[in-house]
Amino acid sequence: MPCTPADSALSPSYPTTHDCPPPANLDLVGLGLAFALTTGTTTATGQTLNGPVTAQPRVFCGFCRDIDAAGTTCFEGDPDSPPVIGCPKNSACTANLMPFNCCTGNGTGTCDSFFGMPKSCTASSQCTDGNGTWPNCQQHNAGAFGFNTAKTISETGSPAGDLTDGLGHASVLVSDFCIGPTFNHFFDQTDDMPGPGAVSLPGTVQLFP
Numbered sequence: 001m002p003c004t005p006a007d008s009a010l011s012p013s014y015p016t017t018h019d020c021p022p023p024a025n026l027d028l029v030g031l032g033l034a035f036a037l038t039t040g041t042t043t044a045t046g047q048t049l050n051g052p053v054t055a056q057p058r059v060f061c062g063f064c065r066d067i068d069a070a071g072t073t074c075f076e077g078d079p080d081s082p083p084v085i086g087c088p089k090n091s092a093c094t095a096n097l098m099p100f101n102c103c104t105g106n107g108t109g110t111c112d113s114f115f116g117m118p119k120s121c122t123a124s125s126q127c128t129d130g131n132g133t134w135p136n137c138q139q140h141n142a143g144a145f146g147f148n149t150a151k152t153i154s155e156t157g158s159p160a161g162d163l164t165d166g167l168g169h170a171s172v173l174v175s176d177f178c179i180g181p182t183f184n185h186f187f188d189q190t191d192d193m194p195g196p197g198a199v200s201l202p203g204t205v206q207l208f209p
Contacts, residue, residue: 029182035199037173039157044176044196046143046151051124051136058151060144060196061178062137064119064127069135070100075181075194076127076134077118088133089115102130118180118194139195140181140188153198160205168206175199 036042046058053068064076072086080087088111093103102111110130121127121137128135143150155174163169176198181188188194 029184029187031179031182033177033179033197035175035177037157037175037201039159039171039173041154041156042174042176043155044153047122049122049124049137051138054136056136056138056142058142058144058148059137059139060153060176061139061180061194062121062123063139063180063194064121064129064134065136065138066134067136067138069133074134075118075183076129077114077116078181078183079115081183081185088130097131100130100133102133116183118183120178120180140192141195144196145198146192153196155198155200157200163205163207166207166209168204171203171205173201173203 044060046060048055048057049059049062051068066072066074066076066088070088072088074080074087078087080089086092088100088102090103090109090112091107093100093105093107093109093111095106096104100109100111102114103109111133114129114133119127119129119134124135124137127137142148144153153176155176157174158170158172160169160171176196179191179193179195179197181194
């Protein structure tokens with residue numbers, strides 16, 4: 001779209017800026033990420049989260065999911081876009097509580113009211129929406145960054161030091177964070193979302209009078 005690219009990138013050949021979004025019809029998915037940047041050390045530890053029946057180990061970023069209810073593996077809020085079929089939705093309801101706990105009758109229920117709203121959690125006891133339709137607190141897969149045995153994410157930044165000399169000083173900001181499901185099944189499958197993320201931002205800090 002019309003804009004003036006900035007130079008906030010590794011190379012002037014690849015400028016990036018929020019002033020230049022893609023055309024709306026080509027925008028595949030957006031992510032809202034909450035960075036807690038620090039020049040110190042940040043550490044996240046994966047937890048074993050027990051569901052009504054099924055537990056998942058090494059969970060860094062839990063979201064409510066259906067494993068032990070109807071067994072669809074869908075995360076709460078999934079509108080059931082192609083190519084995946086079978087996520088809880090009113091049109092699939094055949095009777096009260098059938099086949100999903102959010103069903104109230106034939107073609108009726110509260111399933112659709114959760115569309116597009118993933119629910120983060122730190123314990124399965126928080127996953128009670130839709131009469132327990134999504135009772136498990138899980139990630140897409142256990143672990144982090146494609147390693148299902150990963151138990152800890154640790155990053156160490158670097159402070160700029162004494163800035164009173166007015167010169168530029170190298171610094172590194174780091175953060176770990178959670179990425180929720182996008183409900184674009186191509187991205188969620190290939191990028192293993194929802195799950196943890198991490199960022200390291202090197203730069204130069206300088207004080208000007």
